[in-house]
Amino acid sequence: xxxxxxxxxxxxxxxxxxxxxxxxxxxxxxxxxxxxxxxxxxxxxxxxxxxxxxxxxxxxxxxxxxxxxxxxxxxxxxxxxxxxxxxxxxxxxxxxxxxxxxxxxxxxxxxxxxxxxxxxxxxxxxxxxxxxxxxxxxx
Amino acid sequence: xxxxxxxxxxxxxxxxxxxxxxxxxxxxxxxxxxxxxxxxxxxxxxxxxxxxxxxxxxxxxxxxxxxxxxxxxxxxxxxxxxxxxxxxxxxxxxxxxxxxxxxxxxxxxxxxxxxxxxxxxxxxxxxxxxxxxxxxxxxxxxxxxxxxxxxxxxxxxxxxxxxxxxxxxxxxxxxxxxxxxxxxxxxxxxxxxxxxxxxxxxxxxxxxxxxxxxxxxxxxxxxxxxxxxxxxxxxxxxxxxxxxxxxxxxxxxxxxxxxxxxxxxxxxx
Numbered sequence: 001x002x003x004x005x006x007x008x009x010x011x012x013x014x015x016x017x018x019x020x021x022x023x024x025x026x027x028x029x030x031x032x033x034x035x036x037x038x039x040x041x042x043x044x045x046x047x048x049x050x051x052x053x054x055x056x057x058x059x060x061x062x063x064x065x066x067x068x069x070x071x072x073x074x075x076x077x078x079x080x081x082x083x084x085x086x087x088x089x090x091x092x093x094x095x096x097x098x099x100x101x102x103x104x105x106x107x108x109x110x111x112x113x114x115x116x117x118x119x120x121x122x123x124x125x126x127x128x129x130x131x132x133x134x135x136x137x138x139x
Numbered sequence: 140x141x142x143x144x145x146x147x148x149x150x151x152x153x154x155x156x157x158x159x160x161x162x163x164x165x166x167x168x169x170x171x172x173x174x175x176x177x178x179x180x181x182x183x184x185x186x187x188x189x190x191x192x193x194x195x196x197x198x199x200x201x202x203x204x205x206x207x208x209x210x211x212x213x214x215x216x217x218x219x220x221x222x223x224x225x226x227x228x229x230x231x232x233x234x235x236x237x238x239x240x241x242x243x244x245x246x247x248x249x250x251x252x253x254x255x256x257x258x259x260x261x262x263x264x265x266x267x268x269x270x271x272x273x274x275x276x277x278x279x280x281x282x283x284x285x286x287x288x289x290x291x292x293x294x295x296x297x298x299x300x301x302x303x304x305x306x307x308x309x310x311x312x313x314x315x316x317x318x319x320x321x322x323x324x325x326x327x328x329x330x331x332x333x334x335x336x337x338x339x340x341x342x343x344x345x346x347x348x349x350x351x352x353x354x355x356x357x358x359x360x361x362x363x364x365x366x367x368x369x370x371x372x373x374x375x376x377x378x379x380x381x382x383x384x385x386x387x388x389x390x391x392x393x394x395x396x397x398x399x400x401x402x403x404x405x406x407x408x
Contacts, residue, residue: 025166033166036402037202037210037241038173039248039276044367045403049169052406056167097246100280101364103291 011042012092012099016116018050019069019123023062027094027124040098069122076118081108084118091121168407171202173212174400181394185379186352186386191223200239208243214252225261228349231307233258235270247277256306268309272302294333295320311345321360329364335373346383354379356392368399 015022015030022030033053034046076084088107092099107114180193200212215236222229237254251273259265281293301314321335336357343350358375373394380387 032207035208035243036171036173036400037200037212037239037243037248037250038175038400038402039241040243040246040278041400042367043173044399044401045172046367049402049404052404053167056406097279100282103282105284 010099010102011046012095012102012117013113014042014047014050015095015099016113016120017047018054019066019116019119020054020058020062021050022120022123023065023069023127024054024057026127027091027120028096031095031098042098065123065126066119069119069126072122073115073118076122077111077115084108084114087121088114088117091117091124094124169205169404170407171205171210171212171402171404172200173202173210173402174199176397176399178397179394180396182390182392183377183394185354185377185388185390185392186381187222187224187226187229188388188390189224190226190229192220192229193222194218194220194229210239210241210243212239212241213237214239214254216254226349227260227262228347231258231260231305233306237270244277246279247275250274252302258306260307263307266306266309268306270303270306272300272304272313274298274300290322290324291326292323293320294323308343308345308347308350311343311347311350313341313343313350315339315341331362331364332359333362334359335375337375348381348383351382352379353382358392365399367401368397370398371396 011031011034014034015027018030021033024030025033030050034042034050036043036046076087085104085108088104092102092104092107107117175198177196178193180191182190183192184190196216196218198214198216200214202210202212204211213236216234218231218233220229220231233256235252235254235256237252237256240251242249253271254269255267256270257265257267276296276298278296279294281295283290283292295318297316297318299314299316302312303309304313305311317337317339319335319337321333323331323333325332336355338353338355340353341350354377356375356377358373358377360371360373360375363370363372371394373396375392375394376389377392378387378389
């Protein structure tokens with residue numbers, strides 16, 4: 001058995017590309033939802049499944065959460081690395097070991113990814129610390 | 140009886156309909172089709188000097204039940220082994236139909252497999268016997284704050300299997316353990332250069348030479364990560380001990396290992 005925990009596609013990238021999923025289920029819930037019996041990590045089919053679930057849950061009132069998170073992330077982007085690094089670390093830590101293939105440096109080296117991670121963090125700080133809109137099946 | 144057991148397994152594989160019903164209420168009901176392919180090729184056994192060995196394993200499942208990170212799947216597994224020196228234990232073909240329970244944890248997965256297996260090798264007619272075995276895998280990465288030319292991570296893994304895993308050895312309980320630890324010293328894109336060390340040991344209850352070996356690697360591999368998979372090309376100095384005969388040999392080995400996994404899912408309306 002040789003499982004792909006660090007296969008390069010990056011669970012964090014998939015979550016970053018599907019903020020509605022995180023808004024609906026929470027960050028930990030979304031990670032759990034995407035879990036596979038093949039093992040931790042991401043596989044062919046994970047991103048497509050995330051998109052399909054997003055379409056199913058799009059009427060759960062996630063729009064306002066995402067709009068607020070994007071506004072907050074755009075403001076945070078003006079901050080220094082010292083100010084933003086704790087937020088990035090918090091998001092990666094909340095995602096868990098399956099996100100550890102993405103380094104802090106690589107997030108700061110990709111401004112688009114950095115913004116997406118800040119959006120995730122804003123959603124995480126709102127949804128995961130309050131009541132998830134979804135039930136967070138992976139928790 | 141054997142035919143009946145095989146039929147029951149096939150019926151189970153073909154009946155994923157209640158998977159969705161077992162999903163939680165909040166997440167959409169889905170049916171998953173997890174699978175993977177694993178290929179190893181190279182001069183991997185110093186106690187078999189000059190022997191070029193290949194092993195290909197393909198598995199395809201249907202998730203019939205899920206609760207959070209626990210899964211039950213019907214699964215079909217096919218494996219084919221070949222070597223250049225025609226050792227019986229390296230030239231086996233097997234097809235197994237069975238049921239798998241998977242428990243995924245944060246960085247690991249435990250699997251329990253049960254089923255009926257049809258196996259043939261170069262010396263034996265096909266045999267159908269039940270198999271039952273458990274496997275465990277855990278991996279870690281430990282990122283370091285290094286630059287491009289300094290260590291950036293400490294990737295490693297441990298894997299273990301135990302049980303009756305071959306229909307050709309139906310009364311032989313085989314256990315294996317492998318620990319791998321590397322250092323990512325250079326990374327460019329999805330390609331990583333990793334000096335590594337690996338310890339592996341296997342044991343069985345029948346005392347077959349090929350199931351009672353210990354090996355230790357020190358080597359270098361290039362890892363190419365692709366979406367959903369990973370390819371390792373490596374060279375190493377491998378010391379392998381055959382504990383039944385007492386022989387031991389150290390030799391250079393070269394290998395290619397490929398692992399690729401998938402899990403497409405369909406949402407049940």
